[in-house]
Amino acid sequence: MTRILAKYENQINVFTELLEDLPDTDEPVWILGERYSIKTEKPExxxxxxSRLWxxxxxxxxxxxxxxxxxxxGWGCMLRCGQMLLAQALVCWxxxxxxxxxxxxxxxxxxxxILHCFLDKKNSCYSIHQMAQMGVGEGKMIGEWYGPNTVAQVLKKLALFDDWNSLAVYVSMDNTVVIEDIKKLCRQTGRDTLRPGAGGWAQPPDRGNLLEQGCSQLQGIAVESCLNTCPEWRPLLLIIPLRMGINHxxxxxxxxxxxxxxxxxxxxVLGGKPNLAYYFIGFTGDELIYLDPHTTQAAVDPEAGGPVDDQSYHCQRSPHRMKAMNLDPSVALGFFCKTEMDFDSWCGLVQQEILKKSHLRMFELVEKHPPHWPPFVPPTKPEVQTTGAEFIDSTDKLFESEEEFEILNV
Incomplete structure (x- = not known):
């Protein structure tokens, strides 16, 4: 049955409109903050x-x-979209x-x-194995479908066990982004591998064959990256789950x-339409541009510590597009702020371009932690060696049930 579903999904894509089919137009194309002209900048x-990881x-x-x-x-499309969003953050980082x-x-x-972090094997930080097993503690059986909010929470949990990248992952709740909480999270210095010392950041253990040992040992580059930025700010992955309507x-x-x-x-943006999950990376006119995970490829298994054959990790076909009004109302927005200045700039853009121009706000941006909420405590990595999957207890829910939304691939 799974094979039939995958074949059906692959056939659907044949009928999707491609970006190369766009006529010459003055309408700009936006891809993750970059503006292009179809007439003069199509190769770029x-x-x-x-270049986006697919x-x-x-x-x-x-x-x-x-x-x-x-x-x-047949079941992992939203998990793959979550991987693409996170991979884009790591590329930017x-x-x-x-x-x-x-x-x-x-x-x-x-x-x-970065590619090694996403290989389809149990010891890769953000593999399909880790993501599926992390969902088990949420009552999600392996092979069940996920919604954008669930995937966001799973990424947040897994990031605690990724010492190489040391991302601060913030997933908003109740459609509200709290500036005070984010700054507290990103200024947190209690991580095992990235802690300030008298001479800068503490040095990691011997690197050895880092790729062979997995993400938990890939620490050297993170230290070097941090030396180039403010050591008091961990790079931020901000995810905002939303429901922008009821049925439509x-x-x-x-x-x-x-x-x-x-x-x-x-x-x-993580989202899609009924029965299909997509990773949206831009728009032109009234159409959204996206990467589609509904292609089944053989797993890549490089030799221990060896380079990954990356040809299948880049979509070399023309990008897909769909009408924005066909988007399912449940989505998750993603943003990356490498420095505190980036985050402050993002806050200013949200205030100016979204909150002041909309009579019905997509989400709220507030300065202080709401007094009626429980106190904000930045999550920390448990003091044991583990993949992290077993630390999700079924009673410690990752999201509120009324916020849950699943895109079903049937």
Missing amino acids: LLSDFR FTYRRKFSPIGGTGPSSDA HLGRDWRWDKDCSPPREYQQ INPVYIQALKECFRMPQSLG
Whole structure:
């Protein structure tokens, strides 16, 4: 049945409109904060699109949990979209937004290390194995479908066990982003591998064969990156789960959604339409541009510590697009702020371009922690060696039930 569903989803994409089909127009195209002209900058636009890491269904990986499925075809599309959003944050963190992939050139070592974090194997930080098992504690059986909010919470939990990147992950609740809480989280210095000392950041243990040992040992680059930025601010991955309507998206939110793609901090949007989850990275006119995970490829299994064959991790077809009004109302917005200045700039853009221009706000941005909320306590990594999956207790829910939304692939 799973094989039939995956085949059906692949066939659906044949009928999707492609960006190359766009006529010459003066309408700009926005991709994750970058503006392009179809008439004069089409090669640059396509290069940007193809540089995004593309995660799809995979088959023939080691069974999840030892006895579970060896493919996520038919059920893992939202998990793959979550991987793409997080990967974009890591690319911005280590390589910069202007980095471009060239299949004929040798990439930087940080690029290969990012890929290793997402390999389909149990010891990769953000593998399908880790994400699916982290969801078990939320009552999500392996092979069940996820919604954007659930995936955001799973990424937040897994990030606690990723010492290489040391991201501060903030997932908003009740459609509210609290500035005070984010600054408290990003200024937190109690991480094991990135702690300030008299001479700067503490040095990590011997690197050895870092790729072979997995993400928990990939610490050297994080230290070097931090020395180039303010050591009192951990890079922020901000995810804002929203429901922009009941059964259909409310048209009043469309313009605000477009403004998010214009922001230089944009990581795109997790969402989709009934039965399909997509990773949206931009728009043109009244159409959204997205990466589609509904292609089943063989799992990549490089030699221990060796380079990853990355050809299948970049979509070399033309990007897909769909009408914004066809978007399901449940989404999660993603943003990356490398420095505190980036975050302050994002706050200013939200105030100016979204909150002041909308009579029905997509979300709220407040300075202080709401007094009627429980106190904000930045999460910390448990003091034991673990992947993290077993620390999710079924009674410690990752999200409120009324916020849950699932995109079903049936």
